[in-house]
Amino acid sequence: LFFPPGPAAVAPPQPAPTMNCRAEVLEVSVEARQVEEAMLAVLHTVLLHRSTGKFHYKKEGTYSIGTVGTQDVDCDFIDFAYVRVSSEELDRALRKAVREFKDALRNSGSDGMGQISLEFYQKRKSRWPFSDECIPWELWTIKVNVVNLANEQERQICREKVGEKLCEKIINIVEVMNRHEYLPKMPTQSEVDNVFDTSLKDVQPYLYKISYQITDFLGTSVTTTMRRLIKDTLAL
Amino acid sequence: AMDTDLSSQDRKDLDKFIKFFALKTVQVIVQARLGEKICTRSSSSPTGSDWFNLAIKDIPEVTHEAKKALAGQLPAVGRSMCVEISLKTSEGDSMELEIWCLEMNEKCDKEIKVSYTVYNRLSLLLKSLLAITRVTPAYRLSRKQGHEYVILYRIYFGEVQLSGLGEGFQTVRVGTVGTPVGTITLSCAYRINLAFMSTRQFERTPPIMGIIIDHFVDRPYPSSSPMHPCNYRAGEDNGAVYPSVEDSQEVCTTSFSTSPPSQCVFTVTKAHFQASPPVVTDTLKVPVMGLAFSHQLSSSRLSCQPAALGVGSADMGYPVLFAGGLNAAHPHQLIGPGREGGVPLIPSQPAHGTQADQERMCTPLDGGHFSAATPSSSEDTETVSNSSEGKCGSPHDLLETIFVRKVGAFVNKPINQVTMANLDIPFAMFAPKNVELEDNDPMVNPPDSPETESPLQGSLHSEGSSGSSTGNTHDDFVMIDFKPAFSKDDILPIDLGTFYREFQNPPQLSSLSIDIGAQSMAEDLDSLPEKLAVHEKNVKEFDAFVETLQ
Numbered sequence: 001l002f003f004p005p006g007p008a009a010v011a012p013p014q015p016a017p018t019m020n021c022r023a024e025v026l027e028v029s030v031e032a033r034q035v036e037e038a039m040l041a042v043l044h045t046v047l048l049h050r051s052t053g054k055f056h057y058k059k060e061g062t063y064s065i066g067t068v069g070t071q072d073v074d075c076d077f078i079d080f081a082y083v084r085v086s087s088e089e090l091d092r093a094l095r096k097a098v099r100e101f102k103d104a105l106r107n108s109g110s111d112g113m114g115q116i117s118l119e120f121y122q123k124r125k126s127r128w129p130f131s132d133e134c135i136p137w138e139l140w141t142i143k144v145n146v147v148n149l150a151n152e153q154e155r156q157i158c159r160e161k162v163g164e165k166l167c168e169k170i171i172n173i174v175e176v177m178n179r180h181e182y183l184p185k186m187p188t189q190s191e192v193d194n195v196f197d198t199s200l201k202d203v204q205p206y207l208y209k210i211s212y213q214i215t216d217f218l219g220t221s222v223t224t225t226m227r228r229l230i231k232d233t234l235a236l
Numbered sequence: 237a238m239d240t241d242l243s244s245q246d247r248k249d250l251d252k253f254i255k256f257f258a259l260k261t262v263q264v265i266v267q268a269r270l271g272e273k274i275c276t277r278s279s280s281s282p283t284g285s286d287w288f289n290l291a292i293k294d295i296p297e298v299t300h301e302a303k304k305a306l307a308g309q310l311p312a313v314g315r316s317m318c319v320e321i322s323l324k325t326s327e328g329d330s331m332e333l334e335i336w337c338l339e340m341n342e343k344c345d346k347e348i349k350v351s352y353t354v355y356n357r358l359s360l361l362l363k364s365l366l367a368i369t370r371v372t373p374a375y376r377l378s379r380k381q382g383h384e385y386v387i388l389y390r391i392y393f394g395e396v397q398l399s400g401l402g403e404g405f406q407t408v409r410v411g412t413v414g415t416p417v418g419t420i421t422l423s424c425a426y427r428i429n430l431a432f433m434s435t436r437q438f439e440r441t442p443p444i445m446g447i448i449i450d451h452f453v454d455r456p457y458p459s460s461s462p463m464h465p466c467n468y469r470a471g472e473d474n475g476a477v478y479p480s481v482e483d484s485q486e487v488c489t490t491s492f493s494t495s496p497p498s499q500c501v502f503t504v505t506k507a508h509f510q511a512s513p514p515v516v517t518d519t520l521k522v523p524v525m526g527l528a529f530s531h532q533l534s535s536s537r538l539s540c541q542p543a544a545l546g547v548g549s550a551d552m553g554y555p556v557l558f559a560g561g562l563n564a565a566h567p568h569q570l571i572g573p574g575r576e577g578g579v580p581l582i583p584s585q586p587a588h589g590t591q592a593d594q595e596r597m598c599t600p601l602d603g604g605h606f607s608a609a610t611p612s613s614s615e616d617t618e619t620v621s622n623s624s625e626g627k628c629g630s631p632h633d634l635l636e637t638i639f640v641r642k643v644g645a646f647v648n649k650p651i652n653q654v655t656m657a658n659l660d661i662p663f664a665m666f667a668p669k670n671v672e673l674e675d676n677d678p679m680v681n682p683p684d685s686p687e688t689e690s691p692l693q694g695s696l697h698s699e700g701s702s703g704s705s706t707g708n709t710h711d712d713f714v715m716i717d718f719k720p721a722f723s724k725d726d727i728l729p730i731d732l733g734t735f736y737r738e739f740q741n742p743p744q745l746s747s748l749s750i751d752i753g754a755q756s757m758a759e760d761l762d763s764l765p766e767k768l769a770v771h772e773k774n775v776k777e778f779d780a781f782v783e784t785l786q
Contacts, residue, residue: 049360049367052289053280053282065282065289067278067291069291070291070363081376082370083370170370174410174411177360178360178364178410180357202278
């Protein structure tokens with residue numbers, strides 16, 4: 001199978017076969033230089049709610065939970081501040097994904113539209129030779145529209161407007177979080193890696209993956225167009 | 237039906253959770269209004285004291301206040317815990333910004349597991365609170381506090397009081413957690429018309445130093461608890477030193493050199509005036525100097541005309557606003573050709589024919605930082621009287637300007653010195669030295685024979701391209717050489733400039749002359765008795781007519 005050059009991240013998420021996956025979509029219009037900060041603000045806010053302290057399992061199936069610290073982040077290009085989990089590893093991972101997304105947006109040559117997705121999933125172990133299943137239970141999609149501004153005055157207004165928009169997004173996210181809908185059951189020690197990402201040393205987010213798509217001007221994703229081209233070529 | 241009652245252990249746990257949740261809620265809110273960025277560390281090993289698995293610091297005073305307000309009780313139906321965030325300016329005006337409410341309603345969730353689900357959901361709710369406290373308008377205000385205003389908090393327990401938030405306040409729900417004894421709700425009601433409270437409004441006030449608020453201002457509920465500043469550091473730095481109020485005030489003089497192209501030299505000297513006690517002009521007190529101009533910068537668009545910096549014609553002297561904050565003991569001079577040294581007061585700009593606009597712009601001397609040179613906040617009142625120049629004749633002007641005009645060439649009537657003090661009419665400096673008295677006013681005392689003197693006659697005395705027409709003491713301008721563009725016309729025998737000068741002072745209207753006016757008045761008065769008699773005779777008719785109109 002030929003996969004077109006694209007994001008280094010995982011392929012776009014598949015719909016869950018047996019479980020309902022909660023899906024939320026947020027949309028933002030930002031200037032190119034605001035993309036990173038806006039994405040980080042949203043992703044960090046979601047992960048703040050979807051991370052716990054590190055589990056320490058004790059005898060008889062009980063466990064204790066570590067402490068999650070938080071810190072304020074000021075944006076440079078947006079009149080906005082947000083709170084993130086105090087974990088450098090997590091911050092690095094998010095920044096890496098967002099940077100790739102930003103670069104892809106810039107290089108795509110499209111008119112600056114794309115989306116980045118944060119998916120929380122559970123692993124279901126399958127028997128050999130089948131690989132483990134990834135079953136998403138929550139999917140956050142941020143649709144991004146990059147705008148070009150003509151002068152400094154417009155940029156200043158954009159700073160404020162995007163700041164206000166992000167405030168609304170944070171409120172939306174908190175609303176969703178407050179619904180207390182499906183969350184994976186707290187796992188036993190043997191199952192913890194199927195539910196949580198235990199690779200970080202100071203916090204423990206639910207298993208997640210980040211992917212993105214760049215939209216070409218026809219509104220279809222680039223990968224879809226490429227696949228179609230290849231299929232057509234092969235059919236000849 | 238008998239539901240499974242809450243076990244006593246569960247009940248005890250639940251009460252403890254709610255109590256500590258309330259205390260942590262207060263900490264998060266107050267810390268989010270300190271004006272600083274908060275940062276706590278994650279710790280993989282549980283310390284045992286971090287409630288809800290979150291690293292939230294406990295500021296002792298805040299815990300103390302919260303416990304005092306709760307007085308051993310827990311939020312229950314009708315008994316809510318409220319954290320009120322308000323803003324207080326250096327003048328003592330205060331305004332409520334937000335009310336954070338932790339409430340309990342009757343909706344119970346008997347099935348829920350206390351020690352597990354409720355605890356985790358309370359933890360999630362605190363995370364939501366961390367996020368939401370950064371997105372309400374008060375957050376940005378609190379990050380800028382310290383100079384012009386402080387943010388205060390007040391905790392009370394009981395009924396929620398939202399009336400202080402003004403009309404149209406908005407609410408945001410942080411979240412809810414169901415428990416077997418009721419549903420905990422956390423929300424925030426916040427004032428939205430903070431647009432009036434832009435930082436510009438607060439630029440006028442001097443910094444607040446070391447204010448510990450232990451009383452409250454205009455509280456509608458006298459029994460309510462005292463207010464506290466969110467930023468405890470305000471009490472610590474008493475070290476800020478402010479320059480003492482200057483007794484003398486800076487004076488700006490302008491002068492022209494005699495030969496074209498004229499140069500304008502702005503000289504600033506210290507003049508010694510009596511320091512009159514300043515007077516409060518409006519509720520928002522304006523300090524001396526520096527900060528007053530930030531208001532003008534943004535509101536009145538004053539522009540300084542450095543046309544005299546060797547560029548453009550130099551007919552008129554333009555008054556120059558002296559940007560405050562300068563405490564120099566020696567005169568400062570603008571850079572002009574041939575002059576050396578000195579601090580450039582106004583950046584040189586070519587006069588792009590803007591002199592027609594006659595607008596002035598005040599440029600701050602030190603790049604726009606007004607906050608440093610302000611007196612201590614104990615100076616309550618400001619000067620009303622002085623205004624440097626007409627256009628900015630607001631009470632906030634605190635400077636006197638003395639204009640010294642050395643006239644340029646081709647001026648018939650040199651005006652040696654025009655001293656204008658305490659004037660706030662526009663272009664005061666152009667008013668003639670002799671103040672117009674009533675007897676000079678042609679409206680009051682018309683010329684003896686206005687018809688006989690032809691307007692042209694008066695102007696024939698003018699000499700060539702000289703400025704003023706003779707015999708005319710009412711010149712508002714001294715025109716050196718008025719050469720309007722495209723003024724030559726083949727059709728008319730005279731050019732526009734001459735025409736203008738000739739007809740600058742037309743004869744007054746005859747109907748406005750006192751003689752004729754008096755005449756008609758006398759006639760009116762004479763005819764009055766007659767008219768009254770007529771009306772009296774027909775009074776019944778008139779009354780009937782009025783009736784029909786009712």
